Amino acid sequence: xxxxxAISAVLTIAVCASFNGVHASEASKGLTGNDFATxxxxxxxxxxxYSPQCAHCIRLAPTWEELAVNHKDWAxxxxxxxxxxxxxxxxxxxxxxxxxxxxTIQLFHQGxxxxxxxxxxxxxxxxxxxTTKAKEYEVKAPSNNKVASQKSSxxxxxxxxxxxxxxxxxxxxxxxxxxxxxxxxxxxxxxKALAPIYEELALELKGKVNxxxxxxxxxxxxxRSQKVRGYPTIKLHQNGQATxxxxxxxxxxxxxxxxxxxxxxxxxxxxxxxxxLRKGSDVSxxxxxxxxxxxxxxxxxxxxxxxxxxxxxxxxxxxxxxxRQLSVTSFPALVVLKDxxxxxxxxxxxxxxxxxxxxxxxxxxxxxxLNKRNTAAILNAPGWVLLGLLDPAKPASSIAYxxxxxxxxxxxxxxAAGDRxxxxxxPLRFATLDGTKWTRYISEALSVEPLNLPAIVAVNSxxxxxxxxxxxxxxxxxxxxxxxxxxxxMEKGHLEEKSTISSTQRTFRQISSxxxxxxxxxxGHPFVTMILFSAAAYGLFKMLCGSGPEDRLxxxxxxx
Numbered sequence: 001x002x003x004x005x006a007i008s009a010v011l012t013i014a015v016c017a018s019f020n021g022v023h024a025s026e027a028s029k030g031l032t033g034n035d036f037a038t039x040x041x042x043x044x045x046x047x048x049x050y051s052p053q054c055a056h057c058i059r060l061a062p063t064w065e066e067l068a069v070n071h072k073d074w075a076x077x078x079x080x081x082x083x084x085x086x087x088x089x090x091x092x093x094x095x096x097x098x099x100x101x102x103x104t105i106q107l108f109h110q111g112x113x114x115x116x117x118x119x120x121x122x123x124x125x126x127x128x129x130x131t132t133k134a135k136e137y138e139v140k141a142p143s144n145n146k147v148a149s150q151k152s153s154x155x156x157x158x159x160x161x162x163x164x165x166x167x168x169x170x171x172x173x174x175x176x177x178x179x180x181x182x183x184x185x186x187x188x189x190x191x192k193a194l195a196p197i198y199e200e201l202a203l204e205l206k207g208k209v210n211x212x213x214x215x216x217x218x219x220x221x222x223x224r225s226q227k228v229r230g231y232p233t234i235k236l237h238q239n240g241q242a243t244x245x246x247x248x249x250x251x252x253x254x255x256x257x258x259x260x261x262x263x264x265x266x267x268x269x270x271x272x273x274x275x276x277l278r279k280g281s282d283v284s285x286x287x288x289x290x291x292x293x294x295x296x297x298x299x300x301x302x303x304x305x306x307x308x309x310x311x312x313x314x315x316x317x318x319x320x321x322x323x324r325q326l327s328v329t330s331f332p333a334l335v336v337l338k339d340x341x342x343x344x345x346x347x348x349x350x351x352x353x354x355x356x357x358x359x360x361x362x363x364x365x366x367x368x369x370l371n372k373r374n375t376a377a378i379l380n381a382p383g384w385v386l387l388g389l390l391d392p393a394k395p396a397s398s399i400a401y402x403x404x405x406x407x408x409x410x411x412x413x414x415x416a417a418g419d420r421x422x423x424x425x426x427p428l429r430f431a432t433l434d435g436t437k438w439t440r441y442i443s444e445a446l447s448v449e450p451l452n453l454p455a456i457v458a459v460n461s462x463x464x465x466x467x468x469x470x471x472x473x474x475x476x477x478x479x480x481x482x483x484x485x486x487x488x489x490m491e492k493g494h495l496e497e498k499s500t501i502s503s504t505q506r507t508f509r510q511i512s513s514x515x516x517x518x519x520x521x522x523x524g525h526p527f528v529t530m531i532l533f534s535a536a537a538y539g540l541f542k543m544l545c546g547s548g549p550e551d552r553l554x555x556x557x558x559x560x
Contacts, residue, residue, distance in 0.1 A: 027068035028082040033093045036085065037253040040108040043079030044137045046117075046130055047106050051088050054102040060121055067126050071134075080134045096247055100437055109137050110265060111256045112310075118393065136270045159206030161199060164214050169222045172212070176239040178261040178306075180205070180254075182213040183223050188231040194249050201254050209258045236261055239307040239356065246372055261309040264302035269315035274322050277315070281401055281432070283338040283365050287316040287349075288323050290331040296350035297332045303352055304359055312363045334358075339366040340405050366408045367401075367430040379461045383426030384490070388478075389435040389442055391453035400454040400478035401432060407483040421491040424460070428487065445500040454478060458490055459500070467495040 031039055031047070039045065048064055050057040068082035075081050087094035087102065097106065097113065107115040115133070119125050155177055156162075164172055164181065173179050182198060184191040202211035216223035216231065226235065226242070234245040234254070238261050247253045269277075269286060277284045287301045305314045317323075326335055326342065334345040334355065345358050367388075368374060379385060388404045390397040408430040414420055415427055435442050435453045442448045447468055448455045456476045458467040470476045471489045473496075489495050 027072045028064060028084050031083050031085050031093075032090055033248060033250065035252070036090075036093055037111065037247075037250070037256040039081070039083060041111040041256045041259075043081060043110075044133065045081045045083050045108045046133075047082075047108060048084040049087050049094050049097065049099045049102065049104040049106070050084060051102040052086060053088065057103045060103055063121060063123050063126065066123055067130070070127070071130060074134060078134050080130070080137070092248065098437065107133055109267070111260060112265075114267070132272060136268065136273055155208060156202065156206050156210045159203040160211075161202045162210060162212040164212045164219075164222070166219045166221050169214065169219070172210075173237050177210055178208075178258070179210040179212055179237040180258045181235050181237060183216050183226060183228045183231065183233040183235070184213055185217050185231045186215060190249075191232045194232055197249065197251050197254070201251055201258075204251070204255050205258055208262055211258075236309065238309070241307050241309075241311065241360075243310050244373060257310075261306050263306070265305040265309060266302055266314050266316050269317040269319070269322065271319060271321060273315070274317070274319075274325070277337060279398065281365075281367075281369060283312060283336060283363055285312055285314045285334065285336050285359065285362075286322075286326065287314065288326060288328045288331060288333045288335070289316065289318050290323075291318070293332045294350065297348075300350050300352045300355055301334070304355055307356060308359060308363065312359060336362045338362070339409065340402055341409075366412065367405050367432060370431055370433045378429070378431055379459065381429075382424070382462045383429065384423045384458050384460050385429045385431050386483075386487070387446075387457055387459050388430075388432040389446070389448055389453055389455045389457065390432055391436050391450070392434060393436070394453065396478075397454045400456075403478045403480050403483060404430060404432065404456070406480050407487070410480070410484065411487065423490060424463075428458075428490075447498070456483065456486070458486070458495075461500070464500045465497045466500055468498050469496070471495060 029039065040047065071080070071082070085093055087099060105117040106113045107117065117129060119129055162172070182194070198211070198213070205211055214222050216228055236243045236245065236258060245254070245257050247257060266287065289298065301314065301316065328335070332349050334349055336343050343362060345355065347354050349355055368378065370378060386404070388400060390401060411420070411428060420427070435448070435450055439450050442450070446457050446459070446466060448457065456478060460466065467490060470482070470486050471494045476482055476486045
């Protein structure tokens with residue numbers, strides 16, 4: 001057994017080594033957790049996440065190498081690079097990038113993943129894709145020579161971490177400058193491990209981003225206002241907006257995140273990219289301009305991309321065809337595409353405060369997609385959520401999503417008209433979930449197998465119950481009529497609920513609860529506990545030892 005295990009280990013190492021030898025080349029650079037963020041921070045990078053034990057990855061290897069070699073010069077001419085990550089060796093890095101299968105191929109632009117490649121794996125398919133994307137991201141968003149991109153000498157002048165507290169917190173952040181703030185507790189082990197990295201980060205960001213920290217136990221008012229639920233929590237603040245950091249706590253990844261707020265992240269939009277936007281479910285802002293557009297409007301849009309860094313996607317285009325498709329006849333214009341609808345900004349785009357207010361009001365979708373940042377806030381809030389479980393690879397999921405959105409619009413309209421019966425005193429909320437990434441949750445908690453996606457269930461996580469079926473005990477269809485009937489049956493109490501926790505989990509909770517009660521009684525009443533324990537021990541002793549030899553003989557004598 002030992003010999004077989006040892007041989008297996010040696011073979012695995014050999015495969016990894018040979019695989020890296022084939023793939024990690026000058027044309028396609030092998031990246032690790034230490035240099036990934038730095039390498040994808042600028043320009044465009046096509047990244048393959050793979051496992052050396054994956055048969056599909058091994059078959060793709062020579063094609064990927066050919067692709068990278070054929071376009072090796074793009075690194076200099078188009079700032080377009082090829083790279084790869086061995087997930088067997090860099091598991092955390094792959095988890096951070098939502099890699100759930102191999103190979104996974106993603107396109108990164110300016111440090112952000114902007115496209116999950118799901119096309120064919122032939123050299124022709126891959127070449128067509130990278131050619132299109134290189135052209136798309138080679139087009140620069142409109143720029144100007146004003147002060148928008150200049151760094152203030154007052155920003156982090158000493159390169160040190162600023163200590164914020166209840167007294168100076170609001171006054172420090174109100175100037176609109178970028179502030180990276182760590183909310184921590186002195187006793188927190190992860191906070192202690194981050195401390196030297198955070199000090200070094202402050203030095204790296206000197207003159208670019210303010211770096212600060214808040215001791216939460218000593219400044220509860222601040223941390224409560226920021227809804228800090230764990231330590232350390234890191235947020236980037238700018239112009240009244242806050243974006244929470246969820247990546248690895250490494251110097252380069254933190255630096256890349258912080259610097260993102262100092263430059264414009266407006267993305268140029270092509271016709272093909274526009275078609276993808278209209279098919280997608282994300283909230284997208286599109287700035288449409290022409291040759292006569294004033295630079296003040298462009299400056300305002302660039303500023304918004306910094307203020308709402310990693311919160312919204314802002315695109316820009318001067319394509320006349322896209323303008324016609326958006327029914328834009330007056331330039332410049334700003335529109336938002338969300339929830340199967342288009343909404344236009346009314347007013348001067350040069351007015352930064354007005355534009356910021358409009359984006360703030362428009363950025364949340366009617367039917368949000370659950371992710372790492374919003375899942376707890378949406379699912380754990382009291383009330384019911386109509387949850388669409390989707391599989392992005394299935395065309396039926398796109399149709400299902402649109403049906404769910406239309407039902408949400410109809411519900412919102414009837415709610416405003418006062419025609420609704422609230423569920424547990426709360427309005428029904430709507431959301432979607434990528435069931436292919438949450439397979440364990442949907443199968444164990446919601447009794448939905450991935451093969452049966454798309455599916456719809458109403459969930460009340462606060463009460464740990466859900467409605468798995470319609471009134472006829474069948475799965476709910478995604479057409480608007482069936483969804484509306486399902487909502488009405490929920491309001492009338494016609495549906496049969498089911499628990500989101502298993503019988504085993506319930507039993508374990510009951511045992512834990514009783515054990516906790518016993519422990520609480522023991523710690524609260526030590527003297528009474530000692531008396532009860534002594535009495536129980538004495539009774540047990542009498543039961544086991546009370547019938548001695550004499551008693552048994554006496555019993556036998558009576559029997560005779």
